[in-house]
Amino acid sequence: MTANQVRDPLSRSRVLSAAIAVADVDGLSAVTMRRIASDLGVEAMSLYHHVPSKERLLDGLAEALVVEIAEAVAARGPGGDWGSSLRARCLTAREVMVRHRWGPELIGSRREVPPSLLAYFEAVLATLVEGGLSYHLAHRALHALGSMVLGFSQELFAVPQGDDDPGADVEAELAAMAEAFPHLTAMVASELHDHAEDPLGWCDSQAEFEFTLGLILDGLARHQHAPDLEAHRGTSSVLP
Secondary structure: OOHHHHHOOOOHHHHHHHHHHHHHHHOHHHOOHHHHHHHHOOOHHHHOOOOOOHHHHHHHHHHHHHHHHHHHHHHHOOOOOHHHHHHHHHHHHHHHHHHOOOHHHHHHHOOOOOHHHHHHHHHHHHHHHHOOOOHHHHHHHHHHHHHHHHOOOOOOOOOOOOOOOHHHHHHHHHHHHHOOOHHHHHHHHHHOOOHHHOOOOOOOOHHHHHHHHHHHHHHHHHHHOOHHHHHOOOOOOOOO
16 A cells, blocks of 8 residues: 555545546556555445446546536637537547546446536537527437547447457458458458557547537528528438
Protein backbone atom coordinates (compact mmCIF):
# COMPACT_ATOMS: atom_id res chain seq x y z
CA MET A 1 0.00 0.00 0.00
CA THR A 2 1.41 3.40 -0.97
CA ALA A 3 1.64 6.49 1.20
CA ASN A 4 -1.14 8.15 -0.83
CA GLN A 5 -3.43 5.17 -0.28
CA VAL A 6 -2.88 5.40 3.47
CA ARG A 7 -3.40 9.16 3.55
CA ASP A 8 -6.41 9.44 1.24
CA PRO A 9 -9.67 7.96 2.54
CA LEU A 10 -11.58 5.63 0.27
CA SER A 11 -14.39 7.39 -1.59
CA ARG A 12 -16.68 6.84 -4.55
CA SER A 13 -14.56 9.23 -6.58
CA ARG A 14 -11.38 7.25 -5.85
CA VAL A 15 -13.11 3.99 -6.72
CA LEU A 16 -14.31 5.37 -10.06
CA SER A 17 -10.91 6.87 -10.85
CA ALA A 18 -9.27 3.50 -10.19
CA ALA A 19 -11.86 1.77 -12.39
CA ILE A 20 -11.22 4.22 -15.23
CA ALA A 21 -7.47 3.59 -14.97
CA VAL A 22 -8.01 -0.18 -15.17
CA ALA A 23 -10.36 0.12 -18.16
CA ASP A 24 -7.94 2.41 -19.99
CA VAL A 25 -5.11 -0.11 -19.66
CA ASP A 26 -6.82 -3.51 -19.77
CA GLY A 27 -10.30 -2.90 -21.14
CA LEU A 28 -13.77 -2.89 -19.63
CA SER A 29 -13.78 -6.63 -18.95
CA ALA A 30 -10.92 -6.14 -16.49
CA VAL A 31 -13.04 -3.84 -14.30
CA THR A 32 -14.04 -6.03 -11.36
CA MET A 33 -14.54 -5.24 -7.70
CA ARG A 34 -11.61 -7.50 -6.79
CA ARG A 35 -9.27 -5.82 -9.31
CA ILE A 36 -10.24 -2.29 -8.22
CA ALA A 37 -9.80 -3.18 -4.55
CA SER A 38 -6.38 -4.68 -5.27
CA ASP A 39 -5.24 -1.57 -7.12
CA LEU A 40 -6.45 0.62 -4.25
CA GLY A 41 -4.82 -1.61 -1.64
CA VAL A 42 -8.07 -2.38 0.18
CA GLU A 43 -10.37 -5.34 0.73
CA ALA A 44 -13.04 -5.83 -1.94
CA MET A 45 -15.85 -5.64 0.62
CA SER A 46 -14.86 -2.08 1.52
CA LEU A 47 -15.81 -0.94 -1.99
CA TYR A 48 -19.45 -1.81 -1.41
CA HIS A 49 -19.82 1.14 0.97
CA HIS A 50 -19.29 3.39 -2.06
CA VAL A 51 -20.58 1.34 -5.02
CA PRO A 52 -23.10 -1.32 -3.95
CA SER A 53 -22.59 -3.63 -6.96
CA LYS A 54 -20.64 -4.19 -10.15
CA GLU A 55 -23.55 -2.76 -12.14
CA ARG A 56 -23.57 0.39 -10.03
CA LEU A 57 -19.84 0.68 -10.57
CA LEU A 58 -20.39 0.57 -14.34
CA ASP A 59 -23.24 3.08 -14.03
CA GLY A 60 -20.82 5.35 -12.19
CA LEU A 61 -18.24 4.93 -14.94
CA ALA A 62 -20.80 5.94 -17.58
CA GLU A 63 -21.75 8.99 -15.52
CA ALA A 64 -18.11 9.97 -15.06
CA LEU A 65 -17.43 9.58 -18.78
CA VAL A 66 -20.28 11.88 -19.80
CA VAL A 67 -19.18 14.43 -17.18
CA GLU A 68 -15.65 14.35 -18.63
CA ILE A 69 -17.06 14.97 -22.12
CA ALA A 70 -19.21 17.87 -20.90
CA GLU A 71 -16.28 19.44 -19.07
CA ALA A 72 -14.04 19.10 -22.14
CA VAL A 73 -16.70 20.77 -24.29
CA ALA A 74 -17.11 23.60 -21.76
CA ALA A 75 -13.35 24.12 -21.61
CA ARG A 76 -13.20 24.54 -25.38
CA GLY A 77 -15.69 27.40 -25.20
CA PRO A 78 -18.27 28.64 -27.75
CA GLY A 79 -17.69 27.61 -31.33
CA GLY A 80 -19.46 30.31 -33.36
CA ASP A 81 -22.71 29.46 -35.16
CA TRP A 82 -24.73 26.38 -34.25
CA GLY A 83 -23.09 24.23 -36.92
CA SER A 84 -19.54 25.09 -35.91
CA SER A 85 -20.42 24.74 -32.25
CA LEU A 86 -22.02 21.34 -32.73
CA ARG A 87 -19.14 20.11 -34.89
CA ALA A 88 -16.63 21.19 -32.22
CA ARG A 89 -18.72 19.44 -29.55
CA CYS A 90 -18.75 16.15 -31.45
CA LEU A 91 -15.02 16.26 -32.18
CA THR A 92 -14.21 17.18 -28.58
CA ALA A 93 -16.35 14.28 -27.35
CA ARG A 94 -14.46 12.01 -29.72
CA GLU A 95 -11.12 13.08 -28.21
CA VAL A 96 -12.42 11.92 -24.83
CA MET A 97 -13.72 8.65 -26.27
CA VAL A 98 -10.40 7.90 -27.94
CA ARG A 99 -8.73 8.31 -24.53
CA HIS A 100 -11.29 5.89 -23.08
CA ARG A 101 -11.89 3.39 -25.89
CA TRP A 102 -14.14 1.28 -23.70
CA GLY A 103 -16.66 4.14 -23.63
CA PRO A 104 -18.92 3.14 -26.55
CA GLU A 105 -19.27 -0.42 -25.25
CA LEU A 106 -20.09 0.84 -21.76
CA ILE A 107 -22.67 3.41 -22.83
CA GLY A 108 -24.38 0.87 -25.07
CA SER A 109 -24.71 -1.57 -22.18
CA ARG A 110 -26.39 0.71 -19.62
CA ARG A 111 -30.05 0.20 -18.78
CA GLU A 112 -30.37 3.52 -16.97
CA VAL A 113 -29.64 6.92 -18.50
CA PRO A 114 -26.82 8.67 -16.62
CA PRO A 115 -28.20 11.91 -15.09
CA SER A 116 -25.37 13.86 -16.72
CA LEU A 117 -26.48 12.63 -20.14
CA LEU A 118 -29.82 14.45 -19.86
CA ALA A 119 -28.00 17.69 -19.06
CA TYR A 120 -25.62 17.05 -21.95
CA PHE A 121 -28.43 16.57 -24.47
CA GLU A 122 -30.19 19.62 -23.05
CA ALA A 123 -27.09 21.62 -24.01
CA VAL A 124 -27.01 20.06 -27.48
CA LEU A 125 -30.69 20.91 -27.98
CA ALA A 126 -30.13 24.46 -26.74
CA THR A 127 -27.35 24.91 -29.31
CA LEU A 128 -29.69 23.85 -32.10
CA VAL A 129 -32.77 25.82 -31.03
CA GLU A 130 -30.86 28.98 -30.12
CA GLY A 131 -29.17 28.68 -33.52
CA GLY A 132 -32.53 28.99 -35.25
CA LEU A 133 -33.68 25.40 -35.77
CA SER A 134 -37.26 24.52 -34.86
CA TYR A 135 -37.85 21.93 -32.17
CA HIS A 136 -39.11 19.61 -34.90
CA LEU A 137 -35.90 19.90 -36.93
CA ALA A 138 -33.77 19.76 -33.77
CA HIS A 139 -35.52 16.51 -32.83
CA ARG A 140 -34.64 15.07 -36.22
CA ALA A 141 -31.09 16.34 -35.78
CA LEU A 142 -30.72 14.37 -32.54
CA HIS A 143 -31.92 11.24 -34.30
CA ALA A 144 -29.55 11.79 -37.22
CA LEU A 145 -26.54 12.52 -35.04
CA GLY A 146 -27.21 9.73 -32.55
CA SER A 147 -24.09 8.75 -30.66
CA MET A 148 -21.92 11.14 -32.68
CA VAL A 149 -22.58 13.86 -30.11
CA LEU A 150 -20.80 11.54 -27.67
CA GLY A 151 -17.90 11.06 -30.05
CA PHE A 152 -18.48 7.70 -31.70
CA SER A 153 -20.47 5.99 -34.45
CA GLN A 154 -22.58 3.00 -33.53
CA GLU A 155 -21.63 -0.20 -35.34
CA LEU A 156 -24.24 -2.20 -37.24
CA PHE A 157 -22.33 -5.40 -36.54
CA ALA A 158 -20.03 -6.10 -33.64
CA VAL A 159 -16.65 -7.70 -34.16
CA PRO A 160 -16.17 -10.73 -31.87
CA GLN A 161 -14.40 -9.86 -28.62
CA GLY A 162 -10.70 -10.58 -28.68
CA ASP A 163 -10.41 -10.42 -32.48
CA ASP A 164 -7.33 -8.26 -32.93
CA ASP A 165 -7.37 -8.48 -36.72
CA PRO A 166 -10.92 -8.72 -38.06
CA GLY A 167 -9.62 -7.83 -41.51
CA ALA A 168 -7.90 -11.20 -41.74
CA ASP A 169 -11.21 -13.06 -41.31
CA VAL A 170 -12.94 -10.75 -43.77
CA GLU A 171 -10.31 -11.40 -46.42
CA ALA A 172 -10.79 -15.15 -45.98
CA GLU A 173 -14.53 -14.82 -46.56
CA LEU A 174 -14.44 -12.49 -49.57
CA ALA A 175 -14.08 -15.27 -52.12
CA ALA A 176 -17.09 -17.13 -50.70
CA MET A 177 -19.19 -13.95 -50.69
CA ALA A 178 -18.25 -12.72 -54.16
CA GLU A 179 -20.80 -14.65 -56.21
CA ALA A 180 -23.80 -14.13 -53.93
CA PHE A 181 -23.07 -10.55 -52.81
CA PRO A 182 -20.87 -8.88 -55.43
CA HIS A 183 -21.44 -5.29 -54.34
CA LEU A 184 -20.93 -5.99 -50.63
CA THR A 185 -17.80 -7.95 -51.46
CA ALA A 186 -16.39 -5.18 -53.62
CA MET A 187 -17.12 -2.54 -50.98
CA VAL A 188 -15.52 -4.53 -48.17
CA ALA A 189 -12.48 -5.30 -50.30
CA SER A 190 -12.03 -1.63 -51.17
CA GLU A 191 -12.31 -0.56 -47.53
CA LEU A 192 -9.99 -3.07 -45.88
CA HIS A 193 -7.31 -1.22 -43.97
CA ASP A 194 -5.23 -1.32 -40.84
CA HIS A 195 -7.57 -1.95 -37.89
CA ALA A 196 -5.48 0.48 -35.82
CA GLU A 197 -7.02 3.29 -37.88
CA ASP A 198 -10.38 2.59 -36.22
CA PRO A 199 -9.90 3.54 -32.56
CA LEU A 200 -13.53 3.07 -31.51
CA GLY A 201 -14.69 0.12 -33.57
CA TRP A 202 -14.09 -2.04 -36.59
CA CYS A 203 -15.16 0.73 -38.96
CA ASP A 204 -15.05 3.97 -36.98
CA SER A 205 -12.06 5.95 -38.21
CA GLN A 206 -11.56 9.66 -37.66
CA ALA A 207 -11.97 10.33 -41.39
CA GLU A 208 -15.27 8.44 -41.58
CA PHE A 209 -16.53 10.12 -38.41
CA GLU A 210 -15.79 13.62 -39.74
CA PHE A 211 -17.22 12.79 -43.18
CA THR A 212 -20.52 11.58 -41.72
CA LEU A 213 -20.70 14.50 -39.30
CA GLY A 214 -20.20 16.94 -42.17
CA LEU A 215 -22.99 15.35 -44.20
CA ILE A 216 -25.43 15.60 -41.31
CA LEU A 217 -24.59 19.20 -40.41
CA ASP A 218 -24.71 20.33 -44.05
CA GLY A 219 -28.08 18.63 -44.48
CA LEU A 220 -29.50 20.24 -41.35
CA ALA A 221 -28.33 23.66 -42.51
CA ARG A 222 -30.10 23.20 -45.86
CA HIS A 223 -33.33 22.21 -44.11
CA GLN A 224 -33.05 25.15 -41.72
CA HIS A 225 -33.17 27.51 -44.70
CA ALA A 226 -36.04 25.71 -46.42
CA PRO A 227 -39.02 26.43 -44.11
CA ASP A 228 -41.51 25.04 -46.63
CA LEU A 229 -40.23 21.57 -45.76
CA GLU A 230 -41.50 22.04 -42.21
CA ALA A 231 -45.05 22.08 -43.56
CA HIS A 232 -44.59 18.48 -44.73
CA ARG A 233 -43.59 16.90 -41.47
CA GLY A 234 -44.80 13.46 -42.46
CA THR A 235 -42.99 13.34 -45.78
CA SER A 236 -39.40 13.14 -46.88
CA SER A 237 -37.93 15.59 -49.35
CA VAL A 238 -34.82 15.81 -51.45
CA LEU A 239 -33.60 19.32 -52.07
CA PRO A 240 -32.45 20.13 -55.62
